[in-house]
Amino acid sequence: MKYTLLLILAISFFNCKKAPDAPKAEVKEPTSSEKEIQGSKVSLDTQNSVIKWIGTKVKGRHNGVIKIKEGNIILNEKKVVGGEFVIDMDTIEVLDLTGKDKAKLEKHLRSEDFFEVSKFPTSKFVATTLSDPNEKGEVQVTGNLEMKGITKSITFPAKIQFSEDGKKVTAKANFNIDRQLWGISYKGMADNLISDEINLDLDLTANL
Numbered sequence: 001m002k003y004t005l006l007l008i009l010a011i012s013f014f015n016c017k018k019a020p021d022a023p024k025a026e027v028k029e030p031t032s033s034e035k036e037i038q039g040s041k042v043s044l045d046t047q048n049s050v051i052k053w054i055g056t057k058v059k060g061r062h063n064g065v066i067k068i069k070e071g072n073i074i075l076n077e078k079k080v081v082g083g084e085f086v087i088d089m090d091t092i093e094v095l096d097l098t099g100k101d102k103a104k105l106e107k108h109l110r111s112e113d114f115f116e117v118s119k120f121p122t123s124k125f126v127a128t129t130l131s132d133p134n135e136k137g138e139v140q141v142t143g144n145l146e147m148k149g150i151t152k153s154i155t156f157p158a159k160i161q162f163s164e165d166g167k168k169v170t171a172k173a174n175f176n177i178d179r180q181l182w183g184i185s186y187k188g189m190a191d192n193l194i195s196d197e198i199n200l201d202l203d204l205t206a207n208l
Contacts, residue, residue, distance in 0.1 A: 019197035039076035113186035
């Protein structure tokens with residue numbers, strides 16, 4: 001019986017579906033700006049800003065969305081130099097299921113196994129530095145992500161664009177993080193292990 005369980009675990013590990021092909025965020029200990037970021041703050045349009053997520057496991061994957069409660073970007077001479085946003089963890093929603101299965105998984109994601117929403121109702125990201133755009137028009141964003149009371153500095157690529165009429169700015173990014181680094185350690189069933197990597201797709205909008 002012992003060896004059968006070990007065999008199941010080994011097979012599950014090697015066959016676990018991978019997270020979507022996206023850059024893996026570089027993770028370090030929390031950082032802070034050497035000096036306060038200067039510029040004017042513009043509130044995010046929370047109705048048109050969203051985070052999409054994908055979680056994978058041996059037998060498939062789930063995807064959904066989570067809403068942004070509030071946030072802002074910091075502009076300096078028509079350039080985004082900083083920003084932050086608060087994530088409302090209670091709004092986490094599963095989009096690939098319906099009915100009882102959808103409700104069951106959403107309840108589980110809010111539980112202690114995952115995000116423990118009753119104790120940690122929000123998560124937060126605060127940008128500390130943004131690089132100049134590279135040849136692809138991407139900037140490297142570095143900032144502190146706080147989730148379940150744990151804060152880590154992450155760096156990921158993003159695209160920031162201003163609308164032609166100059167009335168709107170959007171920031172988009174797609175990257176993977178290792179959930180274990182934020183204390184989200186639930187492994188799943190022995191024959192249906194969950195990948196440590198979560199894919200996050202950020203789509204933020206601010207009206208100028």
